[in-house]
Amino acid sequence: xxxxxxxxxxxxxxxxxxxxxxxxxxxxxxxxxxxxxxxxxxxxxxxxxxxxxxxxxxxxxxxxxxxxxxxxxxxxxxxxxxxxxxxxxxxxxxxxxxxxxxxxxxxxxxxxxxxxxxxxxxxxxxxxxxxxxxxxxxxxxxxxxxxxxxxxxxxxxxxxxxxxxxxxxxxxxxxxxxxxxxxxxxxxxxxxxxxxxxxxxxxxxxxxxxxxxxxxxxxxxxxxxxxxxxxxxxxxxxxxxxxxxxxxxxxxxxxxxxxxxxxxxxxxxxxxxxxxxxxxxxxxxxxxxxxxxxxxxxxxxxxxxxxxxxxxxxxxxxxxxxxxxxxxxxxxxxxxxxxxxxxxxxxxxxxxxxxxxxxxxxxxxxxxxxxxxxxxxxxxxxxxxxxxxxxxxxxxxxxxxxxxxxxxxxxxxxxxxxxxxxxxxxxxxxxxxxxxxxxxxxxxxxxxxxxxxxxx
Ligand code: LLP
Numbered sequence: 001x002x003x004x005x006x007x008x009x010x011x012x013x014x015x016x017x018x019x020x021x022x023x024x025x026x027x028x029x030x031x032x033x034x035x036x037x038x039x040x041x042x043x044x045x046x047x048x049x050x051x052x053x054x055x056x057x058x059x060x061x062x063x064x065x066x067x068x069x070x071x072x073x074x075x076x077x078x079x080x081x082x083x084x085x086x087x088x089x090x091x092x093x094x095x096x097x098x099x100x101x102x103x104x105x106x107x108x109x110x111x112x113x114x115x116x117x118x119x120x121x122x123x124x125x126x127x128x129x130x131x132x133x134x135x136x137x138x139x140x141x142x143x144x145x146x147x148x149x150x151x152x153x154x155x156x157x158x159x160x161x162x163x164x165x166x167x168x169x170x171x172x173x174x175x176x177x178x179x180x181x182x183x184x185x186x187x188x189x190x191x192x193x194x195x196x197x198x199x200x201x202x203x204x205x206x207x208x209x210x211x212x213x214x215x216x217x218x219x220x221x222x223x224x225x226x227x228x229x230x231x232x233x234x235x236x237x238x239x240x241x242x243x244x245x246x247x248x249x250x251x252x253x254x255x256x257x258x259x260x261x262x263x264x265x266x267x268x269x270x271x272x273x274x275x276x277x278x279x280x281x282x283x284x285x286x287x288x289x290x291x292x293x294x295x296x297x298x299x300x301x302x303x304x305x306x307x308x309x310x311x312x313x314x315x316x317x318x319x320x321x322x323x324x325x326x327x328x329x330x331x332x333x334x335x336x337x338x339x340x341x342x343x344x345x346x347x348x349x350x351x352x353x354x355x356x357x358x359x360x361x362x363x364x365x366x367x368x369x370x371x372x373x374x375x376x377x378x379x380x381x382x383x384x385x386x387x388x389x390x391x392x393x394x395x396x397x398x399x400x401x402x403x404x405x406x407x408x409x410x411x412x413x414x415x416x417x418x419x420x421x422x423x424x425x426x427x428x429x430x431x432x433x434x435x436x437x438x439x440x441x442x443x444x445x446x447x448x449x450x451x452x453x454x455x456x
Contacts, residue, residue, distance in 0.1 A: 021365065022275040023358055023404060027318050029063040030404075038321075038362040038402050041428035045323055046363050049400050052424050053439060054325040055342040057411050059091070061099050061429035063319035064407075068103050071311055074286035079293065081306045085129050087267045088114045090312025090408040091320070095427045095436040097121050100315070108267065108310040112139040115146060129264065129308065131177055131225065133199055140164055149173045151225050151264075154201060155209050165218035175223035175264065176201055176209050180244045184229050184237035186270070187353045193228035193241060200226070206248050211256055221258055223308070224249055227266030230313065233280050235288040238265065242292045250300030264308035265289055271317045273405050274356045282314065313408040320407025322347055322423075323362065326399045327378070336373045338395050343377030343384050345417045347403055347410050350386050358404040359387045367393035375401065379418050411437075419445050 024030060031039040037046045041060040048058055068084070076082040085108040086100050092114065097107075098121055106127030107118045118128055125147040133153040135143075140161050143150050150172055152158045158174070165172060179200035180193050192199050201209055206224075213219045228241050242265055252258040272279035290307075297304060324346075328339035349355035359375055361367065369391040377384035386403065395401075414422055421440030426433050 021360070023360075026272065026279065027404070029060045029066075029319065030321075032365045036364050036366055038360055038365050040321060041433075042431045043428045043433050045321070045402060046400055048426055048433065049323045049325065049362075052426055052435065054323050054400070055340075055346050055423040056323040057320060057346075057406065057423055057425040057437075058323060058433075059093070059096060059316070059320040059407050059425065059427055059436075061095070061319075061427050064096065064099055064316055065103060067315045067319065068100060068105060071282055071309070071314060074282040075290065075307065075309060078286055078290040079307055081304060083127070083262075083306055083308050085127070085264070085308055085310045086315060087310045087312030088117065089412055091316045091410075092117055092412050093425060093436055094121060095434070096316060097123075099429075106308075108312075109148075112136075112142050115139070115142055115148065119146060129175070129225070129310075131227070137164065141168075144168060144170055144172055147172075149175060149222055151175045151177050152201075152209070153177050153199060155205065155212065158209065158213060162216055162218070165216075169218070171218050171220055173222040174213055174219045175221070175225050175260075175262070176206065176213075177225045177227065178203065178206060178245060178248060180226050180228065180241040182228055182237045182241045182244075184232040184268070185234060186229050186231050187355075189353055190231050191229040193226060203244065203248065207251060207255055210252055210258055214256055214258060221260070223260050223262035223264055223305070224252075225264035225266065225308075227310065228268060230268045231270040232268045233270040233278055235280065235285045238285060239288045239292050241265070242289050243296065246293060246296030246300070246302075249302060249305070250296065253300060253302060259303050260305050262306040262308050263293065264310065267310035267312050267314075269311060269314045271313055271405060273358065275358075277356075317408035318405050320405070320410065322403040322406040322410055324401050324403065326395055326397055326401060329395065329397055330376075336371060337376040338373050338392070338401070339376050339378065340386070340401060341378055342386065342403075342423075343379035343418070343420070344381070344386070345377075345379060345415050345420050346423055347386060347406060348413050348415075349409060351383050357387065357406060359390050359392065360402045360404060361393050361395060362400040362402040364393055364399070370394050378420070416440070416445060421445055 037044050085106040087108045110132030128148040130143045131151040177200035181195040324340040324342035330337045344351040375387040424439035425437035427436045
């Protein structure tokens with residue numbers, strides 16, 4: 001009797017999990033309520049769309065905290081000296097930055113604008129590392145005044161900062177970004193440590209670079225940096241590149257007597273956007289990276305350096321969604337197009353990298369999927385297709401779609417193309433929600449524009 005019951009239970013369970021949406025398994029902040037609506041952090045997204053309009057970015061603060069803690073724990077349980085420098089470019093909304101600051105996160109910044117934002121939220125300068133290629137003199141000055149670590153992208157950049165430091169008589173902590181010449185498996189635009197890449201200095205000029213920095217009275221050499229790319233799902237290239245970075249740290253000690261305070265292995269760990277995409281636990285990356293570092297510390301008898309990590313997408317990526325309303329449905333001899341009120345101005349990743357974002361019919365999540373459609377953006381560009389050949393339930397005009405995993409590189413890459421104002425953004429935290437960015441108005445589109453007198 002007991003066995004029969006067990007078998008029956010197993011059948012029910014398997015039927016249930018077949019019908020269950022794959023993303024609910026790991027994106028535990030998403031759910032479905034009794035109205036068959038998508039929820040985020042327990043909040044009904046249909047209500048949010050009604051209250052704030054669409055397109056609308058929604059981000060779950062608790063999920064950000066959870067992911068931050070998980071990432072940190074994976075590394076600091078293996079290595080005692082870890083600091084996370086959250087990559088601001090992934091999502092620079094002030095409320096998100098405040099949440100991460102409160103958790104103790106530092107910042108990886110790449111522009112004067114990101115430095116300004118970091119200072120605005122009151123982040124301590126010593127927690128900030130300024131990377132970025134082609135920094136202007138103005139940005140270097142600003143960074144020097146602020147007191148952040150300056151991570152050089154080239155020897156030329158270092159020479160420019162030398163002049164500024166001498167002029168200001170100010171000491172600064174510096175490091176170099178190294179191009180370790182590794183090729184992770186990712187979209188070609190997202191690999192940044194290839195031999196032919198524009199970033200960093202190549203291994204063969206590292207000694208020369210550090211030697212020159214060492215001889216300059218206003219520099220305090222602090223570390224070495226790499227960032228090999230983004231949306232990487234395999235820890236192998238990290239092992240390879242970390243090993244090269246540590247060999248360079250060994251060389252710096254042996255040849256120049258320079259001992260580094262930190263090793264920065266960058267960001268880039270990927271997330272699962274798609275059902276058939278593998279998801280690699282962060283602890284696998286941590287194990288491989290830390291193991292490599294420990295071995296090399298021994299080999300070169302180094303002082304244990306701080307380990308800096310610069311995750312962006314892994315922390316905020318799946319915390320955010322983009323809600324968009326269906327405005328038109330059009331059947332052509334080629335496809336059925338579901339026309340929505342968002343476009344690549346709000347989510348550029350599908351167009352720029354052929355990226356996949358899961359699309360969910362947010363007001364009828366668990367309805368049976370029936371037809372394969374294209375989701376078309378509202379911009380006047382034929383490339384403005386946000387999702388191709390997706391199996392969705394029968395979508396109707398006025399339905400609400402949610403693009404998942406839009407917490408990273410969505411709003412931070414948005415534009416006002418076709419004179420479409422920036423969407424609003426809502427934060428969900430502890431079961432409550434807060435407007436954190438007002439929707440731009442048409443008037444905002446004209447802000448800062450001037451018409452010369454003779455044209456008026
Ligand atoms: N550190 C540096 C120096 C970086 O340039 C980046 C990202 C990161 C850290 C963080 O990488 P993450 O952990 O977020 O992968 N727009 C692209 C991603 C470009 C990433 C650029 N650099 C996308 O939407 O996939």
